[in-house]
Amino acid sequence: MERWEQLFTQLESEFAFEELMTLHTAAAELSRAETSRISLYERLRADAGNEVELLFEAGRSLKGTLTICHIEWLLLTIAGATVIVPLASIVAVKNLTNRSMVEPAHDAEKPHGEKKPTGRPSKISADLQRISLNSVLRSIARDRSYVRVATRGNTLSGRIQRVGIDHFDVQSGGVGEWEERERTESFTLATSYMDYMTVA
Structure with a gap:
Protein backbone atom coordinates (compact mmCIF):
# COMPACT_ATOMS: atom_id res chain seq x y z
CA MET A 1 0.00 0.00 0.00
CA GLU A 2 2.86 2.32 0.82
CA ARG A 3 4.30 1.74 -2.66
CA TRP A 4 0.99 2.81 -4.28
CA GLU A 5 0.84 5.93 -2.12
CA GLN A 6 4.35 6.86 -3.25
CA LEU A 7 3.35 6.26 -6.88
CA PHE A 8 0.23 8.42 -6.56
CA THR A 9 2.25 11.16 -4.84
CA GLN A 10 4.80 11.08 -7.65
CA LEU A 11 2.07 11.22 -10.31
CA GLU A 12 0.39 14.13 -8.54
CA SER A 13 3.70 16.02 -8.47
CA GLU A 14 4.26 15.35 -12.17
CA PHE A 15 0.74 16.52 -13.06
CA ALA A 16 1.17 19.64 -10.93
CA PHE A 17 4.52 20.40 -12.64
CA GLU A 18 3.03 19.89 -16.11
CA GLU A 19 0.12 22.15 -15.25
CA LEU A 20 2.49 24.82 -13.94
CA MET A 21 4.62 24.63 -17.09
CA THR A 22 1.49 24.89 -19.25
CA LEU A 23 0.45 28.04 -17.37
CA HIS A 24 3.93 29.53 -17.74
CA THR A 25 3.93 28.78 -21.48
CA ALA A 26 0.47 30.28 -21.94
CA ALA A 27 1.48 33.40 -19.98
CA ALA A 28 4.64 33.80 -22.07
CA GLU A 29 2.68 33.41 -25.33
CA LEU A 30 0.10 35.95 -24.13
CA SER A 31 2.87 38.40 -23.21
CA ARG A 32 4.50 38.00 -26.63
CA ALA A 33 1.14 38.48 -28.36
CA GLU A 34 0.46 41.67 -26.39
CA THR A 35 3.95 43.01 -27.10
CA SER A 36 3.55 42.38 -30.84
CA ARG A 37 0.58 44.79 -30.89
CA ILE A 38 2.41 47.67 -29.16
CA SER A 39 3.50 50.57 -31.39
CA LEU A 40 6.45 52.93 -30.98
CA TYR A 41 3.95 55.71 -30.32
CA GLU A 42 2.51 53.78 -27.35
CA ARG A 43 6.02 53.17 -25.99
CA LEU A 44 6.91 56.85 -26.28
CA ARG A 45 3.56 57.94 -24.85
CA ALA A 46 4.34 56.09 -21.63
CA ASP A 47 7.55 58.13 -21.32
CA ALA A 48 5.86 61.54 -21.69
CA GLY A 49 7.45 63.96 -19.26
CA ASN A 50 10.78 62.13 -19.27
CA GLU A 51 14.00 62.86 -21.10
CA VAL A 52 14.44 60.87 -24.32
CA GLU A 53 17.19 60.64 -26.93
CA LEU A 54 16.07 60.31 -30.54
CA LEU A 55 18.28 59.14 -33.41
CA PHE A 56 17.80 60.11 -37.06
CA GLU A 57 19.36 59.38 -40.43
CA ALA A 58 22.74 60.95 -41.26
CA GLY A 59 23.84 60.51 -37.65
CA ARG A 60 21.72 63.28 -36.13
CA SER A 61 20.39 62.94 -32.59
CA LEU A 62 18.26 64.95 -30.16
CA LYS A 63 18.01 64.70 -26.39
CA GLY A 64 15.28 66.55 -24.56
CA THR A 65 12.12 66.34 -22.48
CA LEU A 66 9.21 64.65 -24.24
CA THR A 67 6.50 67.23 -23.60
CA ILE A 68 3.81 66.04 -26.03
CA CYS A 69 3.44 62.66 -27.72
CA HIS A 70 1.05 62.69 -30.67
CA ILE A 71 0.48 59.75 -32.99
CA GLU A 72 2.01 61.82 -35.86
CA TRP A 73 4.47 64.09 -34.07
CA LEU A 74 6.36 64.74 -30.85
CA LEU A 75 7.16 67.96 -29.05
CA LEU A 76 10.51 68.08 -27.29
CA THR A 77 11.74 70.82 -25.00
CA ILE A 78 15.50 71.32 -25.27
CA ALA A 79 17.13 74.08 -23.21
CA GLY A 80 13.91 76.11 -23.38
CA ALA A 81 13.51 75.67 -27.16
CA THR A 82 10.54 73.89 -28.76
CA VAL A 83 11.32 71.12 -31.25
CA ILE A 84 8.70 69.44 -33.44
CA VAL A 85 9.59 65.90 -34.50
CA PRO A 86 7.55 63.85 -37.01
CA LEU A 87 7.20 60.39 -35.53
CA ALA A 88 7.98 58.83 -38.92
CA SER A 89 11.42 60.50 -39.02
CA ILE A 90 12.70 58.68 -35.93
CA VAL A 91 15.15 55.88 -36.68
CA ALA A 92 15.73 54.79 -33.08
CA VAL A 93 15.15 55.82 -29.47
CA LYS A 94 18.00 55.32 -27.03
CA ASN A 95 17.25 53.57 -23.72
CA LEU A 96 13.48 53.65 -24.12
CA THR A 97 11.70 52.06 -21.16
CA ASN A 98 9.67 48.86 -21.52
CA ARG A 99 6.46 50.59 -20.51
CA SER A 100 3.65 51.32 -22.92
CA MET A 101 0.39 53.24 -22.87
CA VAL A 102 -2.34 52.08 -25.22
CA GLU A 103 -5.27 54.18 -26.36
CA PRO A 104 -8.42 53.61 -24.25
CA ALA A 105 -11.15 51.53 -25.85
CA HIS A 106 -13.93 53.26 -27.76
CA ASP A 107 -17.31 53.62 -26.07
CA ALA A 108 -18.74 50.82 -28.20
CA GLU A 109 -16.11 48.45 -26.86
CA LYS A 110 -16.47 49.31 -23.17
CA PRO A 111 -19.10 46.61 -22.40
CA HIS A 112 -16.46 44.04 -23.33
CA GLY A 113 -13.97 45.56 -20.94
CA GLU A 114 -11.88 48.67 -21.37
CA LYS A 115 -8.15 48.17 -21.74
CA LYS A 116 -6.32 49.97 -18.97
CA PRO A 117 -3.22 51.91 -19.98
CA THR A 118 0.12 51.10 -18.43
CA GLY A 119 2.92 53.47 -17.52
CA ARG A 120 2.59 57.19 -16.74
CA PRO A 121 -0.50 59.28 -17.44
CA SER A 122 -0.54 60.76 -20.92
CA LYS A 123 0.60 64.36 -21.35
CA ILE A 124 -1.83 64.97 -24.22
CA SER A 125 -5.56 65.54 -24.21
CA ALA A 126 -8.04 63.91 -26.57
CA ASP A 127 -8.64 67.28 -28.28
CA LEU A 128 -4.93 67.85 -28.87
CA GLN A 129 -4.62 64.33 -30.28
CA ARG A 130 -6.76 65.44 -33.22
CA ILE A 131 -4.24 68.11 -34.26
CA SER A 132 -2.23 66.82 -37.22
Whole structure:
Protein backbone atom coordinates (compact mmCIF):
# COMPACT_ATOMS: atom_id res chain seq x y z
CA MET A 1 0.00 0.00 0.00
CA GLU A 2 2.86 2.32 0.82
CA ARG A 3 4.30 1.74 -2.66
CA TRP A 4 0.99 2.81 -4.28
CA GLU A 5 0.84 5.93 -2.12
CA GLN A 6 4.35 6.86 -3.25
CA LEU A 7 3.35 6.26 -6.88
CA PHE A 8 0.23 8.42 -6.56
CA THR A 9 2.25 11.16 -4.84
CA GLN A 10 4.80 11.08 -7.65
CA LEU A 11 2.07 11.22 -10.31
CA GLU A 12 0.39 14.13 -8.54
CA SER A 13 3.70 16.02 -8.47
CA GLU A 14 4.26 15.35 -12.17
CA PHE A 15 0.74 16.52 -13.06
CA ALA A 16 1.17 19.64 -10.93
CA PHE A 17 4.52 20.40 -12.64
CA GLU A 18 3.03 19.89 -16.11
CA GLU A 19 0.12 22.15 -15.25
CA LEU A 20 2.49 24.82 -13.94
CA MET A 21 4.62 24.63 -17.09
CA THR A 22 1.49 24.89 -19.25
CA LEU A 23 0.45 28.04 -17.37
CA HIS A 24 3.93 29.53 -17.74
CA THR A 25 3.93 28.78 -21.48
CA ALA A 26 0.47 30.28 -21.94
CA ALA A 27 1.48 33.40 -19.98
CA ALA A 28 4.64 33.80 -22.07
CA GLU A 29 2.68 33.41 -25.33
CA LEU A 30 0.10 35.95 -24.13
CA SER A 31 2.87 38.40 -23.21
CA ARG A 32 4.50 38.00 -26.63
CA ALA A 33 1.14 38.48 -28.36
CA GLU A 34 0.46 41.67 -26.39
CA THR A 35 3.95 43.01 -27.10
CA SER A 36 3.55 42.38 -30.84
CA ARG A 37 0.58 44.79 -30.89
CA ILE A 38 2.41 47.67 -29.16
CA SER A 39 3.50 50.57 -31.39
CA LEU A 40 6.45 52.93 -30.98
CA TYR A 41 3.95 55.71 -30.32
CA GLU A 42 2.51 53.78 -27.35
CA ARG A 43 6.02 53.17 -25.99
CA LEU A 44 6.91 56.85 -26.28
CA ARG A 45 3.56 57.94 -24.85
CA ALA A 46 4.34 56.09 -21.63
CA ASP A 47 7.55 58.13 -21.32
CA ALA A 48 5.86 61.54 -21.69
CA GLY A 49 7.45 63.96 -19.26
CA ASN A 50 10.78 62.13 -19.27
CA GLU A 51 14.00 62.86 -21.10
CA VAL A 52 14.44 60.87 -24.32
CA GLU A 53 17.19 60.64 -26.93
CA LEU A 54 16.07 60.31 -30.54
CA LEU A 55 18.28 59.14 -33.41
CA PHE A 56 17.80 60.11 -37.06
CA GLU A 57 19.36 59.38 -40.43
CA ALA A 58 22.74 60.95 -41.26
CA GLY A 59 23.84 60.51 -37.65
CA ARG A 60 21.72 63.28 -36.13
CA SER A 61 20.39 62.94 -32.59
CA LEU A 62 18.26 64.95 -30.16
CA LYS A 63 18.01 64.70 -26.39
CA GLY A 64 15.28 66.55 -24.56
CA THR A 65 12.12 66.34 -22.48
CA LEU A 66 9.21 64.65 -24.24
CA THR A 67 6.50 67.23 -23.60
CA ILE A 68 3.81 66.04 -26.03
CA CYS A 69 3.44 62.66 -27.72
CA HIS A 70 1.05 62.69 -30.67
CA ILE A 71 0.48 59.75 -32.99
CA GLU A 72 2.01 61.82 -35.86
CA TRP A 73 4.47 64.09 -34.07
CA LEU A 74 6.36 64.74 -30.85
CA LEU A 75 7.16 67.96 -29.05
CA LEU A 76 10.51 68.08 -27.29
CA THR A 77 11.74 70.82 -25.00
CA ILE A 78 15.50 71.32 -25.27
CA ALA A 79 17.13 74.08 -23.21
CA GLY A 80 13.91 76.11 -23.38
CA ALA A 81 13.51 75.67 -27.16
CA THR A 82 10.54 73.89 -28.76
CA VAL A 83 11.32 71.12 -31.25
CA ILE A 84 8.70 69.44 -33.44
CA VAL A 85 9.59 65.90 -34.50
CA PRO A 86 7.55 63.85 -37.01
CA LEU A 87 7.20 60.39 -35.53
CA ALA A 88 7.98 58.83 -38.92
CA SER A 89 11.42 60.50 -39.02
CA ILE A 90 12.70 58.68 -35.93
CA VAL A 91 15.15 55.88 -36.68
CA ALA A 92 15.73 54.79 -33.08
CA VAL A 93 15.15 55.82 -29.47
CA LYS A 94 18.00 55.32 -27.03
CA ASN A 95 17.25 53.57 -23.72
CA LEU A 96 13.48 53.65 -24.12
CA THR A 97 11.70 52.06 -21.16
CA ASN A 98 9.67 48.86 -21.52
CA ARG A 99 6.46 50.59 -20.51
CA SER A 100 3.65 51.32 -22.92
CA MET A 101 0.39 53.24 -22.87
CA VAL A 102 -2.34 52.08 -25.22
CA GLU A 103 -5.27 54.18 -26.36
CA PRO A 104 -8.42 53.61 -24.25
CA ALA A 105 -11.15 51.53 -25.85
CA HIS A 106 -13.93 53.26 -27.76
CA ASP A 107 -17.31 53.62 -26.07
CA ALA A 108 -18.74 50.82 -28.20
CA GLU A 109 -16.11 48.45 -26.86
CA LYS A 110 -16.47 49.31 -23.17
CA PRO A 111 -19.10 46.61 -22.40
CA HIS A 112 -16.46 44.04 -23.33
CA GLY A 113 -13.97 45.56 -20.94
CA GLU A 114 -11.88 48.67 -21.37
CA LYS A 115 -8.15 48.17 -21.74
CA LYS A 116 -6.32 49.97 -18.97
CA PRO A 117 -3.22 51.91 -19.98
CA THR A 118 0.12 51.10 -18.43
CA GLY A 119 2.92 53.47 -17.52
CA ARG A 120 2.59 57.19 -16.74
CA PRO A 121 -0.50 59.28 -17.44
CA SER A 122 -0.54 60.76 -20.92
CA LYS A 123 0.60 64.36 -21.35
CA ILE A 124 -1.83 64.97 -24.22
CA SER A 125 -5.56 65.54 -24.21
CA ALA A 126 -8.04 63.91 -26.57
CA ASP A 127 -8.64 67.28 -28.28
CA LEU A 128 -4.93 67.85 -28.87
CA GLN A 129 -4.62 64.33 -30.28
CA ARG A 130 -6.76 65.44 -33.22
CA ILE A 131 -4.24 68.11 -34.26
CA SER A 132 -2.23 66.82 -37.22
CA LEU A 133 1.36 67.69 -38.05
CA ASN A 134 0.16 69.92 -40.90
CA SER A 135 -2.06 71.80 -38.45
CA VAL A 136 0.98 72.43 -36.25
CA LEU A 137 2.98 73.70 -39.24
CA ARG A 138 0.14 76.02 -40.30
CA SER A 139 -0.05 77.42 -36.77
CA ILE A 140 3.69 78.13 -36.82
CA ALA A 141 3.29 79.83 -40.21
CA ARG A 142 0.48 82.06 -38.88
CA ASP A 143 2.62 83.08 -35.90
CA ARG A 144 5.47 84.08 -38.26
CA SER A 145 7.84 82.14 -35.99
CA TYR A 146 11.43 81.69 -37.09
CA VAL A 147 12.27 78.02 -37.59
CA ARG A 148 15.30 75.85 -38.25
CA VAL A 149 14.43 72.74 -40.24
CA ALA A 150 16.71 69.70 -40.20
CA THR A 151 16.11 67.52 -43.25
CA ARG A 152 17.82 64.30 -44.27
CA GLY A 153 21.17 65.83 -45.19
CA ASN A 154 20.52 69.58 -44.90
CA THR A 155 19.44 72.37 -42.54
CA LEU A 156 17.37 75.39 -43.55
CA SER A 157 16.30 78.42 -41.54
CA GLY A 158 13.57 80.97 -42.11
CA ARG A 159 9.83 81.33 -41.82
CA ILE A 160 7.11 79.00 -43.10
CA GLN A 161 5.16 80.70 -45.91
CA ARG A 162 2.57 78.05 -46.80
CA VAL A 163 1.74 74.44 -45.96
CA GLY A 164 0.46 71.86 -48.46
CA ILE A 165 -0.79 68.34 -47.89
CA ASP A 166 2.70 66.83 -48.20
CA HIS A 167 5.07 69.82 -48.32
CA PHE A 168 5.70 73.30 -46.97
CA ASP A 169 7.57 76.42 -48.16
CA VAL A 170 10.28 78.09 -46.09
CA GLN A 171 11.43 81.62 -46.88
CA SER A 172 15.07 81.77 -45.84
CA GLY A 173 17.57 84.60 -45.57
CA GLY A 174 16.36 87.96 -44.25
CA VAL A 175 14.39 87.62 -41.06
CA GLY A 176 13.85 91.30 -40.25
CA GLU A 177 11.67 93.84 -41.98
CA TRP A 178 9.59 93.04 -45.04
CA GLU A 179 11.90 95.07 -47.30
CA GLU A 180 14.66 92.55 -46.59
CA ARG A 181 12.63 89.80 -48.29
CA GLU A 182 14.06 90.64 -51.71
CA ARG A 183 17.34 89.11 -50.52
CA THR A 184 15.73 85.84 -49.51
CA GLU A 185 15.26 82.44 -51.12
CA SER A 186 12.27 80.13 -50.98
CA PHE A 187 12.55 76.38 -50.51
CA THR A 188 9.76 73.85 -50.88
CA LEU A 189 10.36 70.93 -48.54
CA ALA A 190 8.71 67.50 -48.61
CA THR A 191 7.23 67.02 -45.15
CA SER A 192 8.19 63.34 -45.18
CA TYR A 193 11.89 64.29 -45.39
CA MET A 194 11.89 66.56 -42.35
CA ASP A 195 13.76 65.12 -39.38
CA TYR A 196 12.75 67.86 -36.94
CA MET A 197 12.00 71.57 -36.66
CA THR A 198 13.26 73.92 -33.96
CA VAL A 199 10.90 76.85 -33.34
CA ALA A 200 12.37 80.11 -32.04
